[in-house]
Structure formats: structure tokens, C-alpha cells
Amino acid sequence: MQDQGRGTIDWDDFRFVLAIVRGGSVSAAAKQLAVDHATVIRRVDRLERHLSAKLFDRRKTGYLLTEAGQRVADSAEAMESTIVANQEAVGGSRAHLTGTVRIGAPDGFGSHFLASRLVKFVERYPDLDLELVATARLFSLSKREADIAISLSMPKEGRIVGRKLLDYRLGLYATRSYLARTHGIATRSDLAGHRFVGYIEDLLFTPELDYLPQVSPKVSAKFRSANLIAQLNATIAGFGIAVLPHFMATAHPELCPVLPAEISISRTFWLLMHADSKDLARIRAVADYIYETVEAERPLFGGPSGSV
Numbered sequence: 130m131q132d133q134g135r136g137t138i139d140w141d142d143f144r145f146v147l148a149i150v151r152g153g154s155v156s157a158a159a160k161q162l163a164v165d166h167a168t169v170i171r172r173v174d175r176l177e178r179h180l181s182a183k184l185f186d187r188r189k190t191g192y193l194l195t196e197a198g199q200r201v202a203d204s205a206e207a208m209e210s211t212i213v214a215n216q217e218a219v220g221g222s223r224a225h226l227t228g229t230v231r232i233g234a235p236d237g238f239g240s241h242f243l244a245s246r247l248v249k250f251v252e253r254y255p256d257l258d259l260e261l262v263a264t265a266r267l268f269s270l271s272k273r274e275a276d277i278a279i280s281l282s283m284p285k286e287g288r289i290v291g292r293k294l295l296d297y298r299l300g301l302y303a304t305r306s307y308l309a310r311t312h313g314i315a316t317r318s319d320l321a322g323h324r325f326v327g328y329i330e331d332l333l334f335t336p337e338l339d340y341l342p343q344v345s346p347k348v349s350a351k352f353r354s355a356n357l358i359a360q361l362n363a364t365i366a367g368f369g370i371a372v373l374p375h376f377m378a379t380a381h382p383e384l385c386p387v388l389p390a391e392i393s394i395s396r397t398f399w400l401l402m403h404a405d406s407k408d409l410a411r412i413r414a415v416a417d418y419i420y421e422t423v424e425a426e427r428p429l430f431g432g433p434s435g436s437v
Contacts, residue, residue: 142176143205145169146184150202151272154191176201209405226411231260232419233275237357238398239263241377243279243419250418257411265355266334270403276412277419278401281337290407292416294398294423297430299340301387302378303370308385317391321347324369326360329353337396340372344392375432393432398423 148158149169159169177184184198194202234243240263247259262268268278271287283291301320308314311323327341327350341348352368354360361378364371370387372394378384400419406412423430 138176138179139172140208142172142179143201143208145172146176146198146201147205147209149173149185149192150194226254226257226414228411229258229260230277230411230415231262231275232277232279232415233262233264233266233268234279235281235357236263236265237361237374237377238279240358241361241380243422246422247418250415254411254414257414259415265338265357270401273403276402276406277416279419280399280401281335281396283399284401288404290402290404292400292402292420294400294420295427295430296395296397297374297376298432299372299374299394299396300378300389300432301344301370301392302364302373302384303387304365304367304383305385306383307367307369308387314387317345317388318347320345320370320388323348324351326350326352326354326363326369326371328360329355340394343394344372374430376429379429389432 145158145162148161149155152158152161155166155169159166162169173184180197180201182197182201183195184201185192186195232239232243239261244261244263247261251257251259262275267280268275270276270278270289279294280291283289312319314320314323325341325348328338330339330353332355333339341350352360352363354363357373357377360371361373361381363369364373365381365383373384378386400416402412402416407416
């Protein structure tokens, strides 16, 4: 009886190779593809028999690509790109968007600004599902961790297409009650000795978040969190002074700016997409909506003066 494993190649097997490469392990690939561990191994073994080539070196530390495996992984990614590029023809026009779009965004922008403003988009395209991953981390678009990523910087490599959303400003904020019970702040030098809220330095996912050195070399955080929402809540509770984006702080009347004329920090939000999927109707529609929404509320990001 003919070995079916040496018959026609099942091109779907290439997807399993790519999942191992991107996930770093068989277990991660199985989770990504929603199959069991044994299925991943079986599909890779079958592809190796088809190609008469060893694709991975099985080691205790994981699966390591061979030279042949690297060529197969490159081919798999090329096939995936072709499929992604042609999905729009199958999926229909923007008026009938279906499928899922995942947005990766920093916790402050994603949770505090974007989440509540996606309602109108969902009402416009009821058959499209949105996933918002709002957390302090970098998203790999090449590994399909997100379809759209909001970033504080443009990547220096990879097939990523970037579009500037806008510049936004940050400043010092504290509650009136905290400021009333501590010594006054008239100049930057008066900040020494005050309690500050900030990031955990060794958990910073991007250097753009390292604000306090710009404020003063004489201050340091006494309460630290990798999460901006936690920093906001600690500041509202009266813990101390924090560097906060104006678009977040101005939504809380109990917070007031500290030295707004002297201390102002500027950063930039970028909207990123992978080059292979940027023209898909569902992804393009979401990206355009985010851009339009931010543009319509640009003064919110500029601070007390409304300037950026």
C-alpha cells in the first residue's frame, strides 16, 4: 500500500512549521492553532517525510530550525502573505466587513481612550469582531500578535508600515489634598523630598516611558508599577506626584497640574501595521477609524493649553 505521507503535500502542514517558529515551542504552536501537542508533531513529521528533509533539531531546549527548515519557514511565511493579501477578494467590500481585528495598544491609550470610543465602529460594522489588547508591552506584528499596534516609536526593522497618529503631552499631577498637606511647590527645585509615582525601571518595555529623569535628577518613585492605570489610581488616592498624559489626567477633577508652565513632556503615538495585511479591508477600516477618532479629539492630547 502506498505511503500516503509521501503523496500530495498538504500545504496546511506548512502552517504548523510556522507556528513552532513563531511560538518557540510545540506547546506554544498547539495553543496558537487550537490543537493538541501530538497533532503538531504529527503534521511536522508528515511534512518532513513529504520533503525528505529534517526541518527541526529536537533538543531539550526546544525545536531548532535546520537549514532546510529555515527555507520551509520562509516559504510558509510567503504563502501566508499571499493568502492574507487575497483575503479581501473573498471577504467582500468594506460595507460587509467580517472577521476579527486585534488591536494592541499601551494600557493608558487603549483602556482610557480607545476602548470606549470603539462602540460607534462596532455599530457601523456589526459583523466584525474587535479584540483590544491594552497592556504595557511591544507587539510583534510579524508574529501576528496584533493586526494593528499603537506604539511609542517606529520599529527600525521588519516589514512594518507606520503612520503617525499624533504628538501628545504629559505633565506632573497630584491631588489637591496631597499638595495641601505637603510643602509648597513653586519651582522644579521644590520637587525634592516629594513622593513620586512611576514605572518599575527594569520592566520598562520602551525607553520613551522613562520620564522622571526629565523631571529632575533629585526625584525618584516611591511607588512603582508597570501599569499606567495603577499609577493613575495611586495618584488619585493621594500617594504623591506622577507624570501622567494630559488626556488621562484631565478626566479626573481631583487631580491638578503641578508646575505646568515649567514641566511638559512630549511623546508620539504611531499606528503600525504589517505590510502584508495593511490593505485588507477590515484592517484598513479599523486603522482609519482610530486615526479619525484621535484627530477629532486632538485638543484632548495637548494639555491645559490645548497645544501640541
